[in-house]
Amino acid sequence: xxxxxxxxxxxxxxxxxxxxxxxxxxxxxxxxxxxxxxxxxxxxxxxxxxxxxxxxxxxxxxxxxxxxxxxxxxxxxxxxxxxxxxxxxxxxxxxxxxxxxxxxxxxxxxxxxxxxxxxxxxxxxxxxxxxxxxxxxxxxxxxxxxxxxxxxxxxxxxxxxxxxxxxxxxx
Amino acid sequence: xxxxxxxxxxxxxxxxxxxxxxxxxxxxxxxxxxxxxxxxxxxxxxxxxxxxxxxxxxxxxxxxxxxxxxxxxxxxxxxxxxxxxxxxxxxxxxxxxxxxxxxxxxxxxxxxxxxxxxxxxxxxxxxxxxxxxxxxxxxxxxxxxxxxxxxxxxxxxxxxxxxxxxxxxxxxxxxxxxxxxxxxx
Amino acid sequence: xxxxxxxxxxxxxxxxxxxxxxxxxxxxxxxxxxxxxxxxxxxxxxxxxxxxxxxxxxxxxxxxxxxxxxxxxxxxxxxxxxxxxxxxxxxxxxxxxxxxxxxxxxxxxxxxxxxxxxxxxxxxxxxxxxxxxxxxxxxxxxxxxxxxxxxxxxxxxxxxxxxxxxxxxxxxxxxxxxxxxxx
Numbered sequence: 351x352x353x354x355x356x357x358x359x360x361x362x363x364x365x366x367x368x369x370x371x372x373x374x375x376x377x378x379x380x381x382x383x384x385x386x387x388x389x390x391x392x393x394x395x396x397x398x399x400x401x402x403x404x405x406x407x408x409x410x411x412x413x414x415x416x417x418x419x420x421x422x423x424x425x426x427x428x429x430x431x432x433x434x435x436x437x438x439x440x441x442x443x444x445x446x447x448x449x450x451x452x453x454x455x456x457x458x459x460x461x462x463x464x465x466x467x468x469x470x471x472x473x474x475x476x477x478x479x480x481x482x483x484x485x486x487x488x489x490x491x492x493x494x495x496x497x498x499x500x501x502x503x504x505x506x507x508x509x510x511x512x513x514x515x516x517x518x519x520x521x
Numbered sequence: 522x523x524x525x526x527x528x529x530x531x532x533x534x535x536x537x538x539x540x541x542x543x544x545x546x547x548x549x550x551x552x553x554x555x556x557x558x559x560x561x562x563x564x565x566x567x568x569x570x571x572x573x574x575x576x577x578x579x580x581x582x583x584x585x586x587x588x589x590x591x592x593x594x595x596x597x598x599x600x601x602x603x604x605x606x607x608x609x610x611x612x613x614x615x616x617x618x619x620x621x622x623x624x625x626x627x628x629x630x631x632x633x634x635x636x637x638x639x640x641x642x643x644x645x646x647x648x649x650x651x652x653x654x655x656x657x658x659x660x661x662x663x664x665x666x667x668x669x670x671x672x673x674x675x676x677x678x679x680x681x682x683x684x685x686x687x688x689x690x691x692x693x694x695x696x697x698x699x700x701x702x703x704x705x706x
Numbered sequence: 707x708x709x710x711x712x713x714x715x716x717x718x719x720x721x722x723x724x725x726x727x728x729x730x731x732x733x734x735x736x737x738x739x740x741x742x743x744x745x746x747x748x749x750x751x752x753x754x755x756x757x758x759x760x761x762x763x764x765x766x767x768x769x770x771x772x773x774x775x776x777x778x779x780x781x782x783x784x785x786x787x788x789x790x791x792x793x794x795x796x797x798x799x800x801x802x803x804x805x806x807x808x809x810x811x812x813x814x815x816x817x818x819x820x821x822x823x824x825x826x827x828x829x830x831x832x833x834x835x836x837x838x839x840x841x842x843x844x845x846x847x848x849x850x851x852x853x854x855x856x857x858x859x860x861x862x863x864x865x866x867x868x869x870x871x872x873x874x875x876x877x878x879x880x881x882x883x884x885x886x887x888x889x
Contacts, residue, residue: 380728387729394793399550399740403789406860421730450732498732511730547761548742548789554887557743559786560763560879563811563819563867567875568774614774614872670872671775 375441375516382427382489390498392417416456421496428515431488437520438485442470442513443477450509456501459513467492477516485517570612571620571703573676581698582607586680596685600641603678609651611664612671615705620651621660624699628692635691637699639681647675656699737888739801740791745784761881762786766867775872782824782865788833790886791858792849800889801857803846805882807838813876821880823871829862838882846884 394402398415405415428440442461448454454474462469463480472478481490498511547557574582584603593599611618624637642653651674654661664672691697744762764782772778792801807821821838828835833847849857 383728386727387731390730390732392732392734393738399791402791402858403742403860406789406858417734419732424728426728496730498730500732507734509732511732512727513730514727547744548740550738550740552737552888553739554885555739555741556883556885557741558761559743559882559884560761561782561811561821561824561865561882562763562765563823563878564765565774565813565819565873565875565878570773612775612872614874616874669874 375518378440378515378517379429380426380515382429382491384425384427388421388424390419390421392419392498392500394418416499416501418500419498421498424494424496425491426494426515427489427491428517429488430485430490430517433485433517433519434488436485437483438481439479439518439520440481440490441477441516441518442472442480443516444472444474444511444513446475448474448509448511450507457511458499458501459511460497460499461494463495464493467494472513480515565614567705568612568614569618569703569705570610571701572610573701574607576610581694583694583697584678586678588680588682593682596682598681598683600679600681603680606646606675606677609647609674609676610671611651611673611703613703613705614669616669617706618664618672618703619660619662619706620654620664620701620703622654622656622658622699622701624656626696629696630686630689630691632689633686633691634696635684635686639683640699641679641681642676643679644674644676646677648673650674651676654701738791738793739886739888740789741803741884741886742787742789743884744786744788764865766865772869775869777868777870780867780869782867785829786863786865787860788863788884789858789860790847792886792888800848800850802848802887802889804885804887805838805844805846806842806885807840807844807880807882808842809880810840811878811880813874813878815874815876817874817876817878819873819878819880821882823868824865825868826863826865829864831861832859833861833863848889 394415395418398418402415430438442459444457444459446454448457451457458471458473460469460471466483467480468482470478470480481492547559549555549557574580582605584605584607586601586603588595588601593601611620622642624640627634627636628639637656638658640656642656644651644653650664650672652661652663653676744760762784764784764786766780766782768774768780772780790801790803807824810821811819820840822840825837826835836846838844847859849859
């Protein structure tokens with residue numbers, strides 16, 4: 351048996367072992383998604399403008415409603431070949447540090463999603479449940495509509511957000 | 522800094538007094554620049570303001586001519602100056618201003634009268650901006666038609682002394698009043 | 707022991723097999739400026755309603771006892787709220803506000819009252835008081851602010867007509883344009 355073969359069989363073993371021992375998350379490969387990178391521009395909606403004006407009139411020292419950017423129709427395809435038939439949860443996570451942002455505290459990623467995926471929101475360093483059910487195929491996919499929200503915009507000009515998907519097999 | 526609540530109360534109060542203002546605002550947004558407009562309306566009415574002598578409305582000055590034989594004989598034809606000149610002010614925002622003078626009957630004494638044609642007005646001692654009218658005669662002309670604003674002058678009065686009249690007081694408050702009227706044509 | 711070593715190898719191999727992940731490249735967004743002069747609707751959006759294109763008008767009613775040209779200033783109505791917002795990419799918000807009052811107020815006969823006869827005071831002092839200068843690009847305010855992308859200001863203007871000069875009769879109308887520019 352070559353080394354790769356040993357590795358893949360051990361992976362399978364590990365996954366099964368993990369399922370019976372404890373809930374341990376595995377990062378899912380999403381390279382099957384048709385589009386990998388998206389450019390997003392942040393701006394103010396007209397509702398944000400009005401909220402800023404009302405805040406100024408109420409005596410706020412400066413107007414800083416959150417900047418928002420929409421990323422619509424993001425088709426995400428997750429490689430779930432190792433978990434077909436399993437009862438599992440999938441989480442959407444953001445890294446704690448956001449490349450390009452000095453302070454990531456004001457960042458939030460919100461979404462709604464198609465099919466059996468759940469809508470939600472997540473902040474850097476957190477993860478949020480997006481799927482809870484049985485994995486019924488080697489590829490599990492959904493279409494997401496994302497909204498990136500940045501409150502109290504900081505000094506950064508450009509930054510990158512890399513959401514990741516983690517799977518947890520249920521006992 | 523005003524609170525949101527206090528502004529709301531003020532705004533609603535104002536709307537109750539004036540007609541309610543619906544959606545009257547100009548705003549715009551843009552990438553590089555944005556502009557919004559504000560209109561202004563100033564209404565200037567026609568006005569003519571005329572003053573001769575005492576500026577307080579209703580206070581009527583009296584010019585007295587004394588023919589006592591000390592300087593001139595009655596009827597000699599040498600004019601006798603009035604005891605005071607009058608400052609005259611005309612303020613208006615229209616062109617083509619004239620001033621007319623209408624006397625009440627004639628200056629009446631105990632037995633005879635003195636015609637208004639015996640009273641002359643001149644502005645040689647003033648600015649020359651307000652040429653005087655002839656009493657019961659031609660209205661003044663020559664007020665600069667291109668100038669809108671305030672004109673001042675000094676009018677001096679003289680009794681022409683061409684007729685012989687018996688001693689007495691002629692004119693005064695009832696029969697010696699001249700009404701000056703400034704008009705914008 | 708053996709299992710642990712194998713698990714470590716598997717762990718490392720799993721990472722090397724991973725493909726390129728979903729990535730959002732976020733840019734600060736195009737510069738953006740907003741100006742509103744006048745009242746908005748009392749609507750769901752708040753006291754400044756959705757952008758509209760109607761223009762407020764300030765009038766100068768003459769109080770009893772005041773004569774034209776007598777030097778008594780005549781106060782304009784209503785009080786005009788004014789709001790500027792500027793947002794620029796990068797870590798500074800820079801904006802410049804200018805006014806165009808070059809046209810003057812004109813009546814039906816073509817007589818002109820220059821806008822310099824009008825001045826204003828402000829309620830909060832966030833916008834400076836002043837007098838129109840009859841030019842197309844009169845400076846009102848410039849704002850720079852580091853550390854935040856956006857800066858905004860709201861204030862309330864009360865206008866006054868000087869009433870020192872004499873003007874021919876008529877209804878004089880004029881328009882001032884306020885412009886905010888992102889520097």
